[in-house]
Every structure is written in C-alpha cells, then in structure tokens.
Amino acid sequence: MMPLLVMTGYPSSGKTTRVTTIVDFFLAKYPDLKIVVVNDEQFTGFDREKIFSSSHNEKNHRAYLKSEAQKSLNKDTLVIIDALNYIKGYRYELFCVTKSAQTPHAVLWCDVGKVKALEMNATKPDHEQYSEKLMNELIMRYEEPNGQARWDSPLFMVQADGEINMEDLDAALFKSKAPPPNLSTVAQPLQPTNFMYELDRVTNEVVKHVISSQRQMLPGEKIRVPEAGEIQLHKHCTMAELNKIRRQFITYMKMNPLTDCSKLSSMFVQYLQTALQ
Secondary structure (H helix, E strand, O other), X not given: OOOEEEEEEOOOXXXXXXXXXXXXXXXXXXXXXXXXXXXXXXXXXXXXXXXXXXXXXXXXXXXXXXXXXXXXXXXXXXEEEEOOOOOHHHHHHHHHHHHHHOOOEEEEEEOOOHHHHHHHHHOOOHHXXXXXXXXXXXXXXXXXXXXXXXXXXXXXXXXXXXXXOHHHHHHHHHOOOOOOOOOOOOOOOOXXXXXXXXXXXXXXXXXXXXXXXXXXXXXXXXXXXOOOEEEEOOOOOOHHHHHHHHHHHHHHHHHOOOOOHHHHHHHHHHHHHHHHO
C-alpha cells in the first residue's frame, strides 16, 4: 500500500500551499505516481462557518475526510489529507487506518503562530476567509502534534518562512517500512457466539470501575484496572464522557473483531488512556 500524509496546522497556516509544493516534488520524482488530495472543499456544501461552529456538523465532516482517504489508499496512490486535523484523537484514528492498511504514514505540521495565521487569513479572498471569531475558536481548540506519540510520528514541522525537507519526507513516505499490524487493527475471524457479548460486558465493566475508583482518587493519580493495566486521569470524567469513548471503541472493534476476547479489557484501557490524554 502507498502512504498517507496528514497535514495539520491552524486555519490559514499555509497547508494547501505546502501540499502544492509536495505534489509537484513527488510528481517530478515519480512520474507514474498517482496522488489524491482529500480536502475540505470536496465535502458537498462545505461552509466553514457552518461546519466548524457545530460539533455535529464537524463530526460528519471529519468522517467524510477519513472515509475518502481510506477509500483512496491503494498500492499506487499517495493520499494527502489537506485539512485542519487539529484533534489528536482524530489523528489517532487516521493512524489506525494506516496500521490496518499496513501503509507508511507521516504528519506535516504547518507551525505558524496565531498572529501570522490571522494575517494570512486576511489576505485570502473573502469567500475563503474564516471569520476572526471562528479563527480564534479553532486556534484555542487546536491540539498540537507530538512527535513522541506514534500517531504523530514521523512528524515534520515547517514554519511560515521555512522549507520542507523533501528528501526526508520522501524517505519517510516511500522508503520506510509500513508499521506492522497489531491485534487492535488486524481483522480477525469473528467469533459470533460471544464476541459482541464480551465486548459490551468488558467495556461496561471498565467504565464502571473507572467511575467508582476516581471517587476516592485525586486527578493525576493512576487507576489500576485488574488484569488490564492502568489509566491516568488528569480530571474526573463523567459517565457520559467515558461511554462516548466506549461507543467509539465498540464501533471500531465491530470492524476489527478478535478471536481472543481476553485481550479486550487491556485494549480498551489503552484506547481510553489515548482518548483522554
């Protein structure tokens, strides 16, 4: 499978301009390469103010971008997601897509400061600009990538007046080995007799254990989940928050079922920890 490149950065931080540079470089180097760029404007009826001012609309929009990228991954196509990709949990989902497809993956961060992003936004045509209110809201929400996190690695950073190290990016995307699949991303034969029952039971028990344990603990302390590992919460979580993550995990596991249900609890604990970081 060919690689996935995830762009990220503040609104109006120059992501699309960088994508053009990347596309030109790789087409010159690999004339037969097919490149698919998935971006916001391809979403039917895209209206940045409407999309990013509603969590429901934004969730649907992110699902569209992920689906389009996933559909385009194949053995002769470089896929680039040219969008904000500002939520680390979403970047983790994209990383899981590449793990499942066994394809290389990289993140390119247009590391432009708030003042510069606002300046760049103001130079755009009116129909392409974000309102100042929405710009400020999205900048506040932005979760910076961390190269130490596997879903943000390898991480390439470029500032407004900087240049991308294209040779290093080429090596990361086309000359590195795809990450090996693991139990959480490889589709295994489904055990229809008990898998869904165990998935529901185990995840429900973990959530109840976390809710019960955190009542006697301070934020920052680790909660030990028997035979599953530890979770470190930086704040007390509500049942609704944990159940939302639980539903996401269940949805993912339905598409990637296991034959060994004994691993479900430790996988869910790891998933919870990642989602709550």
